Amino acid sequence: MVFDLGGVLVDWDPRHLYRGLFADVDAMEAFLAEVATPAWNAEQDAGRPWDEGVAALVERHPEQRDLIEAFHRRWPEMLAVPIDGAVEVLEELATAGVRLFALSNWSAETFPIARRRFPFFALFEGIVISGDVGAIKPDARIFQHLVDRYGVDPGTAVFIDDSAGNVEAAARLGFIALRFVDARSLRHDLRRLGLIP
Numbered sequence: 001m002v003f004d005l006g007g008v009l010v011d012w013d014p015r016h017l018y019r020g021l022f023a024d025v026d027a028m029e030a031f032l033a034e035v036a037t038p039a040w041n042a043e044q045d046a047g048r049p050w051d052e053g054v055a056a057l058v059e060r061h062p063e064q065r066d067l068i069e070a071f072h073r074r075w076p077e078m079l080a081v082p083i084d085g086a087v088e089v090l091e092e093l094a095t096a097g098v099r100l101f102a103l104s105n106w107s108a109e110t111f112p113i114a115r116r117r118f119p120f121f122a123l124f125e126g127i128v129i130s131g132d133v134g135a136i137k138p139d140a141r142i143f144q145h146l147v148d149r150y151g152v153d154p155g156t157a158v159f160i161d162d163s164a165g166n167v168e169a170a171a172r173l174g175f176i177a178l179r180f181v182d183a184r185s186l187r188h189d190l191r192r193l194g195l196i197p
Contacts, residue, residue, distance in 0.1 A: 001093055001195070002146065002170075003124075004137075005104040007162035008180045009087055010118060011080035014041075014071065021067060035061050036071050045105040047134045075110050079117060085183025087120050092196055094123045102127040103146050103159070105136045126150045137161070138169030158193065160186065 006012040014032055022028035036057065044053050050072045057068050094100055102124045106114070108131030115121050128146045135141040146152055154174035161167050162180040171177040178189050190196045 001098050002101045002103050002152070002157055002159045002175070003090065004161035004163070004166065004180070005102050005106065005114070007083075008160055009083055009090065009102075009120070010114065011083055012078055012114075013080070014078050016080050017070065017074055017077040018067075020077075021070060031064070031067060035064055036068060041071075042105065042136055044107040044109070045130045046136045047108065047131050050107065050109050076113050076117075079114060082118060082120070083183065086180075086186065089183060089187055089190065089196070090120060090123060093190075096196070098195065099152075100124050101146060101150060101152065103137070103142065104128070105130040107131045137163070137166040140169065140173060143170060143173050143175075158190070158195065 003009060014036065015028065018028045018032065019025075022031070040053065040057060044050055054069055054072050058065050061068065090100065100123055102121070104111075104127070106129045108129055111129050111131065121127065126146075126149065128142065128149070130136040130142055133142050133145050135145070137143070143154075147154060154170075157175050159167070159170040159175040159177045160180050161170070161177075164179060167177045167179045176193070178186065180186055187196065
């Protein structure tokens with residue numbers, strides 16, 4: 001079993017921080033769509049140092065310096081609680097002796113914060129983080145890194161992610177790929193596959 005982390009097991013969302021920094025929700029959404037965009041954040045997930053990423057964005061949007069710098073400086077505030085029910089499924093699989101791995105787009109600089117916060121990360125036999133590999137899902141290279149490093153056979157491995165693009169990429173590479181919506185539907189899918197009772 002190969003789990004994505006953010007959006008599957010962990011509630012990570014910049015809005016957890018920025019709701020407290022904006023008085024107006026529309027202004028917050030505009031900032032996250034036009035300034036501190038998912039594409040910009042993905043560069044850090046792919047290995048760009050945070051200091052470099054922040055500096056580049058501040059250069060383009062100097063009037064937003066404080067808000068941009070908060071994305072890195074106050075990053076831990078974007079992490080909320082484990083996603084309801086999903087960790088329980090993970091724990092059941094661990095008890096059943098299923099090999100467990102994580103494959104996640106995450107900055108190598110910020111991942112240690114999450115590792116310390118969520119003890120259930122210790123259930124994984126291995127964790128592959130995009131910032132360490134230098135490639136982000138849906139790039140096939142990060143999937144291949146997992147396969148090569150841990151001897152994972154895609155044909156017998158279930159991959160779970162909340163991103164449709166990542167699920168499609170995993171399916172093309174031969175994984176049994178499931179789109180995560182919520183813990184209830186995940187439990188149903190795994191029961192259908194005979195992986196949990």
